[in-house]
Amino acid sequence: MANPENPEFLPEFFSPVALDKAFRLLNHGPTVLVSSQHGDSVNVMAAAWSCPLDFSPPKVMVVIDKASYTRTLVEASGRFALNVPTRAMAALTLGVGSDSASDVKDKLRKHHVETFTPTPDAVPLVHGCVGWLACTVIPEPHNQSQYDLFIGEVTAAYADSRVFNAGRWCFDGRSDDLRTLHYVSGGQFLVTGESLLISG
Amino acid sequence: MANPENPEFLPEFFSPVALDKAFRLLNHGPTVLVSSQHGDSVNVMAAAWSCPLDFSPPKVMVVIDKASYTRTLVEASGRFALNVPTRAMAALTLGVGSDSASDVKDKLRKHHVETFTPTPDAVPLVHGCVGWLACTVIPEPHNQSQYDLFIGEVTAAYADSRVFNAGRWCFDGRSDDLRTLHYVSGGQFLVTGESLLISG
Numbered sequence: 001m002a003n004p005e006n007p008e009f010l011p012e013f014f015s016p017v018a019l020d021k022a023f024r025l026l027n028h029g030p031t032v033l034v035s036s037q038h039g040d041s042v043n044v045m046a047a048a049w050s051c052p053l054d055f056s057p058p059k060v061m062v063v064i065d066k067a068s069y070t071r072t073l074v075e076a077s078g079r080f081a082l083n084v085p086t087r088a089m090a091a092l093t094l095g096v097g098s099d100s101a102s103d104v105k106d107k108l109r110k111h112h113v114e115t116f117t118p119t120p121d122a123v124p125l126v127h128g129c130v131g132w133l134a135c136t137v138i139p140e141p142h143n144q145s146q147y148d149l150f151i152g153e154v155t156a157a158y159a160d161s162r163v164f165n166a167g168r169w170c171f172d173g174r175s176d177d178l179r180t181l182h183y184v185s186g187g188q189f190l191v192t193g194e195s196l197l198i199s200g
Numbered sequence: 201m202a203n204p205e206n207p208e209f210l211p212e213f214f215s216p217v218a219l220d221k222a223f224r225l226l227n228h229g230p231t232v233l234v235s236s237q238h239g240d241s242v243n244v245m246a247a248a249w250s251c252p253l254d255f256s257p258p259k260v261m262v263v264i265d266k267a268s269y270t271r272t273l274v275e276a277s278g279r280f281a282l283n284v285p286t287r288a289m290a291a292l293t294l295g296v297g298s299d300s301a302s303d304v305k306d307k308l309r310k311h312h313v314e315t316f317t318p319t320p321d322a323v324p325l326v327h328g329c330v331g332w333l334a335c336t337v338i339p340e341p342h343n344q345s346q347y348d349l350f351i352g353e354v355t356a357a358y359a360d361s362r363v364f365n366a367g368r369w370c371f372d373g374r375s376d377d378l379r380t381l382h383y384v385s386g387g388q389f390l391v392t393g394e395s396l397l398i399s400g
Contacts, residue, residue, distance in 0.1 A: 190394070
Protein backbone atom coordinates (compact mmCIF):
# COMPACT_ATOMS: atom_id res chain seq x y z
CA MET A 1 0.00 0.00 0.00
CA ALA A 2 0.99 3.61 -0.38
CA ASN A 3 3.05 5.31 2.22
CA PRO A 4 1.10 8.50 2.96
CA GLU A 5 4.26 10.07 4.38
CA ASN A 6 6.05 9.71 1.06
CA PRO A 7 4.09 10.27 -2.12
CA GLU A 8 7.03 9.02 -4.20
CA PHE A 9 6.86 5.59 -2.57
CA LEU A 10 6.49 3.01 -5.31
CA PRO A 11 4.35 -0.09 -4.86
CA GLU A 12 5.98 -3.47 -4.76
CA PHE A 13 6.22 -5.25 -8.15
CA PHE A 14 5.85 -1.89 -9.97
CA SER A 15 7.70 -2.43 -13.27
CA PRO A 16 8.09 -0.38 -16.44
CA VAL A 17 6.48 -1.69 -19.64
CA ALA A 18 8.10 -0.93 -23.00
CA LEU A 19 5.99 1.60 -24.89
CA ASP A 20 5.56 -0.73 -27.88
CA LYS A 21 3.95 -3.27 -25.53
CA ALA A 22 1.77 -0.75 -23.69
CA PHE A 23 -1.34 -1.51 -25.77
CA ARG A 24 -1.36 -5.02 -24.32
CA LEU A 25 -2.32 -3.63 -20.92
CA LEU A 26 -5.68 -2.58 -22.41
CA ASN A 27 -6.09 -4.98 -25.32
CA HIS A 28 -8.32 -7.33 -23.32
CA GLY A 29 -10.81 -4.55 -22.62
CA PRO A 30 -10.61 -4.04 -18.87
CA THR A 31 -12.51 -1.33 -17.04
CA VAL A 32 -10.04 1.38 -16.04
CA LEU A 33 -9.67 4.13 -13.50
CA VAL A 34 -8.90 7.55 -15.00
CA SER A 35 -6.65 9.61 -12.74
CA SER A 36 -5.88 13.27 -13.29
CA GLN A 37 -4.45 16.31 -11.56
CA HIS A 38 -4.53 20.05 -12.04
CA GLY A 39 -2.79 22.19 -9.47
CA ASP A 40 -3.54 20.57 -6.12
CA SER A 41 -6.71 18.86 -7.32
CA VAL A 42 -6.46 15.12 -7.90
CA ASN A 43 -9.36 12.95 -9.00
CA VAL A 44 -10.07 9.37 -10.02
CA MET A 45 -13.10 8.10 -11.93
CA ALA A 46 -13.98 4.73 -13.46
CA ALA A 47 -14.39 4.25 -17.21
CA ALA A 48 -15.54 1.14 -19.02
CA TRP A 49 -15.38 2.88 -22.40
CA SER A 50 -11.70 2.89 -23.19
CA CYS A 51 -9.46 0.99 -25.60
CA PRO A 52 -6.17 1.17 -27.48
CA LEU A 53 -6.06 3.23 -30.67
CA ASP A 54 -2.54 2.67 -31.99
CA PHE A 55 0.59 0.61 -31.38
CA SER A 56 3.53 2.96 -31.83
CA PRO A 57 3.57 5.59 -30.68
CA PRO A 58 0.90 4.05 -28.47
CA LYS A 59 -2.40 5.86 -28.29
CA VAL A 60 -5.55 5.19 -26.30
CA MET A 61 -9.08 6.54 -26.30
CA VAL A 62 -11.45 7.03 -23.38
CA VAL A 63 -14.90 8.54 -22.95
CA ILE A 64 -14.99 11.22 -20.21
CA ASP A 65 -18.40 12.72 -19.56
CA LYS A 66 -18.85 16.51 -19.55
CA ALA A 67 -20.45 16.33 -16.11
CA SER A 68 -17.40 14.71 -14.50
CA TYR A 69 -14.86 16.60 -12.43
CA THR A 70 -12.19 14.53 -14.19
CA ARG A 71 -13.21 16.27 -17.42
CA THR A 72 -12.34 19.63 -15.87
CA LEU A 73 -8.95 18.39 -14.69
CA VAL A 74 -8.07 16.68 -17.98
CA GLU A 75 -9.04 19.70 -20.06
CA ALA A 76 -7.05 22.02 -17.78
CA SER A 77 -3.93 19.84 -17.53
CA GLY A 78 -3.89 18.07 -20.90
CA ARG A 79 -2.97 14.82 -19.17
CA PHE A 80 -4.52 11.74 -17.60
CA ALA A 81 -3.54 8.23 -16.63
CA LEU A 82 -5.42 4.98 -17.16
CA ASN A 83 -5.04 2.59 -14.23
CA VAL A 84 -6.14 -1.07 -14.47
CA PRO A 85 -7.84 -2.09 -11.21
CA THR A 86 -8.13 -5.57 -9.75
CA ARG A 87 -10.88 -7.84 -8.48
CA ALA A 88 -9.91 -6.76 -4.96
CA MET A 89 -10.73 -3.18 -6.01
CA ALA A 90 -14.23 -3.82 -7.40
CA ALA A 91 -16.03 -1.85 -4.66
CA LEU A 92 -13.56 1.04 -5.03
CA THR A 93 -14.07 0.99 -8.81
CA LEU A 94 -17.85 1.05 -8.48
CA GLY A 95 -17.58 3.80 -5.87
CA VAL A 96 -15.42 6.18 -7.90
CA GLY A 97 -17.61 5.43 -10.91
CA SER A 98 -20.79 6.32 -9.02
CA ASP A 99 -19.81 9.38 -6.95
CA SER A 100 -18.69 12.62 -8.57
CA ALA A 101 -16.03 14.74 -6.89
CA SER A 102 -18.23 17.72 -7.76
CA ASP A 103 -20.74 16.47 -5.18
CA VAL A 104 -18.63 14.33 -2.84
CA LYS A 105 -15.69 16.48 -1.81
CA ASP A 106 -13.80 13.68 -0.04
CA LYS A 107 -14.51 11.16 -2.79
CA LEU A 108 -11.03 9.60 -2.86
CA ARG A 109 -10.86 9.22 0.90
CA LYS A 110 -14.42 7.86 1.05
CA HIS A 111 -13.52 5.09 -1.40
CA HIS A 112 -10.05 4.42 0.05
CA VAL A 113 -8.21 5.53 -3.08
CA GLU A 114 -4.49 6.07 -2.57
CA THR A 115 -2.30 7.56 -5.27
CA PHE A 116 1.42 7.77 -5.92
CA THR A 117 3.63 9.53 -8.44
CA PRO A 118 6.34 7.42 -10.08
CA THR A 119 8.30 10.52 -11.06
CA PRO A 120 8.01 14.02 -9.55
CA ASP A 121 6.03 15.56 -12.41
CA ALA A 122 3.86 12.55 -13.24
CA VAL A 123 0.07 12.32 -13.12
CA PRO A 124 -0.81 10.49 -9.87
CA LEU A 125 -1.42 6.76 -10.32
CA VAL A 126 -3.77 4.58 -8.28
CA HIS A 127 -2.30 2.17 -5.77
CA GLY A 128 -3.30 -1.48 -5.95
CA CYS A 129 -3.80 -1.47 -9.72
CA VAL A 130 -1.87 -3.88 -11.95
CA GLY A 131 -1.42 -1.71 -15.04
CA TRP A 132 -0.81 2.02 -15.51
CA LEU A 133 -0.61 4.17 -18.65
CA ALA A 134 0.37 7.83 -18.36
CA CYS A 135 -1.07 9.81 -21.28
CA THR A 136 -0.92 13.24 -22.85
CA VAL A 137 -4.09 14.45 -24.55
CA ILE A 138 -3.93 14.78 -28.33
CA PRO A 139 -6.34 17.68 -28.77
CA GLU A 140 -9.36 16.74 -30.89
CA PRO A 141 -11.96 19.40 -30.05
CA HIS A 142 -14.70 17.90 -32.24
CA ASN A 143 -14.41 14.43 -30.66
CA GLN A 144 -14.25 15.93 -27.19
CA SER A 145 -17.32 18.13 -27.57
CA GLN A 146 -19.42 15.87 -29.81
CA TYR A 147 -18.67 12.46 -28.27
CA ASP A 148 -16.89 13.14 -24.94
CA LEU A 149 -14.07 11.17 -26.57
CA PHE A 150 -10.47 11.86 -25.56
CA ILE A 151 -7.44 10.52 -27.40
CA GLY A 152 -4.16 10.27 -25.53
CA GLU A 153 -0.61 9.38 -26.44
CA VAL A 154 0.93 7.01 -23.91
CA THR A 155 4.13 8.51 -22.53
CA ALA A 156 4.95 5.88 -19.89
CA ALA A 157 3.52 2.49 -18.95
CA TYR A 158 3.93 0.23 -15.95
CA ALA A 159 2.56 -3.08 -14.70
CA ASP A 160 2.56 -5.32 -11.66
CA SER A 161 5.19 -7.89 -12.56
CA ARG A 162 3.34 -10.63 -10.69
CA VAL A 163 0.59 -10.68 -13.34
CA PHE A 164 2.16 -8.98 -16.39
CA ASN A 165 5.61 -9.81 -17.65
CA ALA A 166 7.40 -10.33 -20.95
CA GLY A 167 4.57 -8.26 -22.48
CA ARG A 168 1.76 -10.62 -21.42
CA TRP A 169 -0.86 -10.94 -18.74
CA CYS A 170 -0.37 -14.09 -16.67
CA PHE A 171 -3.15 -14.32 -14.09
CA ASP A 172 -3.35 -18.11 -13.90
CA GLY A 173 -1.65 -19.42 -10.78
CA ARG A 174 -1.85 -16.02 -9.03
CA SER A 175 -4.39 -14.82 -6.49
CA ASP A 176 -7.77 -14.23 -8.12
CA ASP A 177 -7.79 -10.87 -6.35
CA LEU A 178 -5.12 -9.70 -8.83
CA ARG A 179 -7.33 -10.40 -11.86
CA THR A 180 -8.69 -7.43 -13.79
CA LEU A 181 -12.31 -6.27 -14.10
CA HIS A 182 -14.85 -5.77 -16.87
CA TYR A 183 -17.88 -3.75 -15.85
CA VAL A 184 -21.33 -4.64 -17.16
CA SER A 185 -23.84 -2.42 -15.36
CA GLY A 186 -25.76 -2.10 -12.09
CA GLY A 187 -22.83 -3.19 -9.91
CA GLN A 188 -22.09 -6.29 -12.01
CA PHE A 189 -18.50 -6.97 -13.01
CA LEU A 190 -17.08 -9.85 -14.99
CA VAL A 191 -13.63 -10.85 -13.78
CA THR A 192 -10.89 -11.67 -16.31
CA GLY A 193 -10.83 -15.47 -16.56
CA GLU A 194 -8.65 -18.25 -17.90
CA SER A 195 -5.86 -17.78 -20.42
CA LEU A 196 -6.30 -19.62 -23.71
CA LEU A 197 -3.38 -19.95 -26.15
CA ILE A 198 -4.29 -20.74 -29.75
CA SER A 199 -1.50 -21.73 -32.10
CA GLY A 200 -1.82 -19.83 -35.37
CA MET B 201 -25.41 -23.75 -36.98
CA ALA B 202 -26.40 -21.93 -40.15
CA ASN B 203 -28.42 -23.65 -42.77
CA PRO B 204 -26.49 -22.91 -45.97
CA GLU B 205 -29.64 -23.59 -47.99
CA ASN B 206 -31.47 -20.80 -46.23
CA PRO B 207 -29.56 -17.64 -45.41
CA GLU B 208 -32.52 -16.31 -43.43
CA PHE B 209 -32.29 -19.20 -40.99
CA LEU B 210 -31.94 -17.78 -37.48
CA PRO B 211 -29.80 -19.46 -34.85
CA GLU B 212 -31.41 -20.98 -31.81
CA PHE B 213 -31.65 -18.63 -28.80
CA PHE B 214 -31.29 -15.57 -31.09
CA SER B 215 -33.15 -12.80 -29.24
CA PRO B 216 -33.54 -9.06 -29.79
CA VAL B 217 -31.93 -6.69 -27.29
CA ALA B 218 -33.56 -3.31 -26.59
CA LEU B 219 -31.46 -0.53 -28.10
CA ASP B 220 -31.04 1.22 -24.77
CA LYS B 221 -29.40 -1.96 -23.41
CA ALA B 222 -27.23 -2.59 -26.49
CA PHE B 223 -24.13 -0.99 -24.93
CA ARG B 224 -24.10 -3.76 -22.34
CA LEU B 225 -23.13 -6.28 -25.01
CA LEU B 226 -19.77 -4.49 -25.35
CA ASN B 227 -19.38 -2.83 -21.97
CA HIS B 228 -17.14 -5.62 -20.65
CA GLY B 229 -14.64 -5.10 -23.49
CA PRO B 230 -14.85 -8.32 -25.50
CA THR B 231 -12.95 -8.85 -28.71
CA VAL B 232 -15.42 -8.65 -31.60
CA LEU B 233 -15.79 -9.84 -35.16
CA VAL B 234 -16.58 -7.05 -37.65
CA SER B 235 -18.83 -8.27 -40.46
CA SER B 236 -19.61 -6.24 -43.56
CA GLN B 237 -21.04 -6.57 -47.04
CA HIS B 238 -20.97 -4.58 -50.24
CA GLY B 239 -22.71 -6.06 -53.25
CA ASP B 240 -21.96 -9.77 -53.17
CA SER B 241 -18.79 -9.38 -51.12
CA VAL B 242 -19.03 -10.40 -47.48
CA ASN B 243 -16.12 -10.29 -45.06
CA VAL B 244 -15.41 -10.84 -41.38
CA MET B 245 -12.37 -9.62 -39.42
CA ALA B 246 -11.47 -9.60 -35.74
CA ALA B 247 -11.07 -6.38 -33.74
CA ALA B 248 -9.92 -6.01 -30.15
CA TRP B 249 -10.10 -2.22 -30.35
CA SER B 250 -13.77 -1.51 -30.01
CA CYS B 251 -16.01 -0.11 -27.30
CA PRO B 252 -19.31 1.67 -26.67
CA LEU B 253 -19.43 5.42 -27.22
CA ASP B 254 -22.95 6.40 -26.18
CA PHE B 255 -26.07 4.98 -24.53
CA SER B 256 -29.02 6.36 -26.47
CA PRO B 257 -29.07 6.39 -29.36
CA PRO B 258 -26.39 3.74 -28.87
CA LYS B 259 -23.08 4.34 -30.60
CA VAL B 260 -19.93 2.25 -30.83
CA MET B 261 -16.41 2.82 -32.05
CA VAL B 262 -14.04 0.38 -33.70
CA VAL B 263 -10.59 0.61 -35.27
CA ILE B 264 -10.51 -0.77 -38.85
CA ASP B 265 -7.09 -0.73 -40.49
CA LYS B 266 -6.66 0.82 -43.94
CA ALA B 267 -5.05 -2.38 -45.22
CA SER B 268 -8.09 -4.52 -44.39
CA TYR B 269 -10.64 -5.65 -46.96
CA THR B 270 -13.30 -4.90 -44.35
CA ARG B 271 -12.30 -1.24 -44.59
CA THR B 272 -13.17 -1.26 -48.31
CA LEU B 273 -16.56 -2.85 -47.65
CA VAL B 274 -17.44 -0.57 -44.73
CA GLU B 275 -16.48 2.58 -46.62
CA ALA B 276 -18.47 1.46 -49.66
CA SER B 277 -21.60 0.33 -47.79
CA GLY B 278 -21.63 2.66 -44.78
CA ARG B 279 -22.53 -0.26 -42.54
CA PHE B 280 -20.96 -2.96 -40.38
CA ALA B 281 -21.94 -5.29 -37.58
CA LEU B 282 -20.07 -6.15 -34.40
CA ASN B 283 -20.41 -9.81 -33.43
CA VAL B 284 -19.31 -11.09 -30.01
CA PRO B 285 -17.59 -14.49 -30.43
CA THR B 286 -17.30 -17.26 -27.86
CA ARG B 287 -14.55 -19.35 -26.34
CA ALA B 288 -15.50 -22.11 -28.78
CA MET B 289 -14.69 -19.66 -31.60
CA ALA B 290 -11.20 -18.66 -30.44
CA ALA B 291 -9.41 -20.32 -33.37
CA LEU B 292 -11.89 -18.81 -35.84
CA THR B 293 -11.38 -15.38 -34.24
CA LEU B 294 -7.60 -15.66 -34.44
CA GLY B 295 -7.88 -16.90 -38.02
CA VAL B 296 -10.04 -14.07 -39.35
CA GLY B 297 -7.86 -11.63 -37.43
CA SER B 298 -4.67 -12.97 -39.03
CA ASP B 299 -5.66 -13.60 -42.66
CA SER B 300 -6.79 -10.80 -44.96
CA ALA B 301 -9.45 -11.44 -47.57
CA SER B 302 -7.26 -9.41 -49.92
CA ASP B 303 -4.75 -12.28 -49.88
CA VAL B 304 -6.86 -15.29 -48.87
CA LYS B 305 -9.80 -15.36 -51.25
CA ASP B 306 -11.68 -18.14 -49.44
CA LYS B 307 -10.96 -16.66 -46.00
CA LEU B 308 -14.43 -17.26 -44.53
CA ARG B 309 -14.60 -20.85 -45.75
CA LYS B 310 -11.04 -21.53 -44.58
CA HIS B 311 -11.93 -20.45 -41.05
CA HIS B 312 -15.39 -22.07 -41.02
CA VAL B 313 -17.24 -18.76 -40.74
CA GLU B 314 -20.96 -19.01 -41.46
CA THR B 315 -23.15 -15.93 -41.67
CA PHE B 316 -26.89 -15.27 -41.58
CA THR B 317 -29.10 -12.24 -42.12
CA PRO B 318 -31.81 -11.62 -39.52
CA THR B 319 -33.78 -9.45 -41.96
CA PRO B 320 -33.49 -9.37 -45.75
CA ASP B 321 -31.51 -6.13 -45.97
CA ALA B 322 -29.34 -6.61 -42.89
CA VAL B 323 -25.55 -6.82 -42.74
CA PRO B 324 -24.67 -10.53 -42.42
CA LEU B 325 -24.05 -11.66 -38.85
CA VAL B 326 -21.69 -14.41 -37.70
CA HIS B 327 -23.15 -17.70 -36.55
CA GLY B 328 -22.13 -19.05 -33.16
CA CYS B 329 -21.63 -15.61 -31.61
CA VAL B 330 -23.57 -14.58 -28.49
CA GLY B 331 -24.04 -10.87 -29.19
CA TRP B 332 -24.64 -8.89 -32.37
CA LEU B 333 -24.85 -5.13 -33.04
CA ALA B 334 -25.87 -3.89 -36.50
CA CYS B 335 -24.42 -0.42 -37.09
CA THR B 336 -24.59 2.44 -39.58
CA VAL B 337 -21.42 4.49 -39.97
CA ILE B 338 -21.58 8.06 -38.70
CA PRO B 339 -19.19 9.68 -41.18
CA GLU B 340 -16.18 11.22 -39.44
CA PRO B 341 -13.58 11.56 -42.20
CA HIS B 342 -10.83 12.94 -39.96
CA ASN B 343 -11.11 10.07 -37.45
CA GLN B 344 -11.27 7.52 -40.24
CA SER B 345 -8.21 8.80 -42.09
CA GLN B 346 -6.11 9.90 -39.12
CA TYR B 347 -6.85 7.09 -36.64
CA ASP B 348 -8.62 4.33 -38.64
CA LEU B 349 -11.43 5.00 -36.16
CA PHE B 350 -15.04 4.34 -37.20
CA ILE B 351 -18.06 5.47 -35.21
CA GLY B 352 -21.34 3.66 -35.77
CA GLU B 353 -24.89 4.11 -34.56
CA VAL B 354 -26.41 0.82 -33.44
CA THR B 355 -29.63 0.17 -35.37
CA ALA B 356 -30.42 -3.33 -34.07
CA ALA B 357 -29.00 -5.59 -31.39
CA TYR B 358 -29.40 -9.26 -30.56
CA ALA B 359 -28.01 -11.75 -28.06
CA ASP B 360 -28.00 -15.45 -27.29
CA SER B 361 -30.63 -15.70 -24.57
CA ARG B 362 -28.76 -18.51 -22.85
CA VAL B 363 -26.03 -16.12 -21.71
CA PHE B 364 -27.61 -12.66 -22.00
CA ASN B 365 -31.03 -11.85 -20.72
CA ALA B 366 -32.83 -9.07 -18.88
CA GLY B 367 -30.02 -6.81 -20.11
CA ARG B 368 -27.20 -8.75 -18.42
CA TRP B 369 -24.57 -11.31 -19.24
CA CYS B 370 -25.07 -14.50 -17.23
CA PHE B 371 -22.27 -16.94 -18.09
CA ASP B 372 -22.07 -18.69 -14.73
CA GLY B 373 -23.76 -22.07 -14.84
CA ARG B 374 -23.55 -22.25 -18.65
CA SER B 375 -21.01 -24.05 -20.80
CA ASP B 376 -17.64 -22.32 -20.65
CA ASP B 377 -17.62 -22.55 -24.45
CA LEU B 378 -20.30 -19.80 -24.48
CA ARG B 379 -18.09 -17.33 -22.61
CA THR B 380 -16.75 -14.34 -24.50
CA LEU B 381 -13.14 -13.58 -25.43
CA HIS B 382 -10.60 -10.85 -24.76
CA TYR B 383 -7.57 -10.92 -27.03
CA VAL B 384 -4.12 -10.10 -25.66
CA SER B 385 -1.61 -10.81 -28.45
CA GLY B 386 0.30 -13.65 -30.10
CA GLY B 387 -2.61 -16.10 -30.00
CA GLN B 388 -3.36 -15.47 -26.30
CA PHE B 389 -6.95 -14.84 -25.26
CA LEU B 390 -8.35 -14.25 -21.82
CA VAL B 391 -11.80 -15.77 -21.40
CA THR B 392 -14.53 -13.81 -19.60
CA GLY B 393 -14.60 -15.15 -16.04
CA GLU B 394 -16.77 -15.09 -12.94
CA SER B 395 -19.55 -12.61 -12.33
CA LEU B 396 -19.12 -10.37 -9.30
CA LEU B 397 -22.04 -8.29 -8.00
CA ILE B 398 -21.14 -5.33 -5.78
CA SER B 399 -23.94 -3.59 -3.91
CA GLY B 400 -23.57 0.18 -4.27
